Amino acid sequence: MSNLQLESCRFTIYIRPLAAGSAMLCAAGLAAGLAALPAAAAPGEQGMGAGVRSESTDTYYVYPGRPRVWLSRHGNLTRFEGPAGYDHIGGGTVGEGYVLCYNSRIAYDVGYTESGFGTSTASCSGSTCTVTRTTTDGLFRLRQVISKDTVQRAVTIEMTLTKLGQTTASNVTLRRQVDFDVDASGSLGSNNFTSWFGATERESAFAWNPANYTANEGHMIMLRHLERVPSYVPYTAKVTFSILDTSCNPTNAAAYGPVEGDYGATIQYNVGSMGQGAVFTGRVQYLRN
Numbered sequence: 001m002s003n004l005q006l007e008s009c010r011f012t013i014y015i016r017p018l019a020a021g022s023a024m025l026c027a028a029g030l031a032a033g034l035a036a037l038p039a040a041a042a043p044g045e046q047g048m049g050a051g052v053r054s055e056s057t058d059t060y061y062v063y064p065g066r067p068r069v070w071l072s073r074h075g076n077l078t079r080f081e082g083p084a085g086y087d088h089i090g091g092g093t094v095g096e097g098y099v100l101c102y103n104s105r106i107a108y109d110v111g112y113t114e115s116g117f118g119t120s121t122a123s124c125s126g127s128t129c130t131v132t133r134t135t136t137d138g139l140f141r142l143r144q145v146i147s148k149d150t151v152q153r154a155v156t157i158e159m160t161l162t163k164l165g166q167t168t169a170s171n172v173t174l175r176r177q178v179d180f181d182v183d184a185s186g187s188l189g190s191n192n193f194t195s196w197f198g199a200t201e202r203e204s205a206f207a208w209n210p211a212n213y214t215a216n217e218g219h220m221i222m223l224r225h226l227e228r229v230p231s232y233v234p235y236t237a238k239v240t241f242s243i244l245d246t247s248c249n250p251t252n253a254a255a256y257g258p259v260e261g262d263y264g265a266t267i268q269y270n271v272g273s274m275g276q277g278a279v280f281t282g283r284v285q286y287l288r289n
Helices: 027-035
Strands: 005-009 011-016 068-071 077-081 086-090 096-103 105-109 119-124 128-135 142-151 156-165 168-176 180-185 194-200 204-208 220-229 235-240 260-261 264-274 278-289
Touching: 005 077, 027 264, 068 278, 077 278, 105 119, 156 168, 156 264, 168 278, 180 194, 180 204, 180 220, 180 264, 194 235, 204 235, 220 264, 264 278
Parallel strands: none
Antiparallel strands: 005 011, 068 077, 077 086, 086 180, 096 105, 096 168, 119 128, 128 142, 142 156, 156 278, 168 264, 194 204, 194 260, 204 220, 220 278, 235 264
8 A cells, every 4th residue: 555654553553644745546536625624613612523433533613713723622723724725634634742751651642532520511702712521430520721822823721630530540641732734735735644843842833835845835833831830840842753642651752863754743741640639730732824
């Protein structure tokens, strides 16, 4: 299957097209799908999705204004479009979400695949949505407040993790994970899933296309750390080899400089031990140039 790139993550297989110029299976149908991914809700409205995909990939809410941002009921960004016609997140597979590690367990939802979290409660109004989920073992509650800033062309995600139950959890790590596909999809998308990626040591991971990289415009999008409470919790920014990495401590593909290819990005918080009632909050932001 030389015309397909297959990437496995645990038990899920992701199928996505290669860079422009490669022969592609069902190219016309795929291009049309990427150019007009379905949104079950109009801007500023809530919806329950088309009923075909899961609640991690169906559109639950479309934020009003620019950039155009689509959100799932589980708190995954399913699209990030700006300027009009250029999508930058999860072009081949819906790929944005969160990873929680503790003791010897991993709970995650990165869009196309999830495990370890229960159902969600979600509500949205204007430029802010709140999504709350509990792990299936009842040990943690994750509350996400996801707000869009039209002027800054940014989406801020506040992740508040609360330890439930009487036991102490060790080796707690919380990550935000994203598959950046800069300019790859949308009505003006290049269908090219290769970009340049970089990361600072702690503050941000980012992906960009140079001005002449594709036939149309080139853009940049960044995932950056804003704040964490308690402030002593270590954090780091990484480019991940796997676009939808669900491990606890992925290797940084850009540790020695920018890399060109199809990668993921993450902000990782190494929280440590959490006893009953302990709370950690990490705030991250997606920012488009």
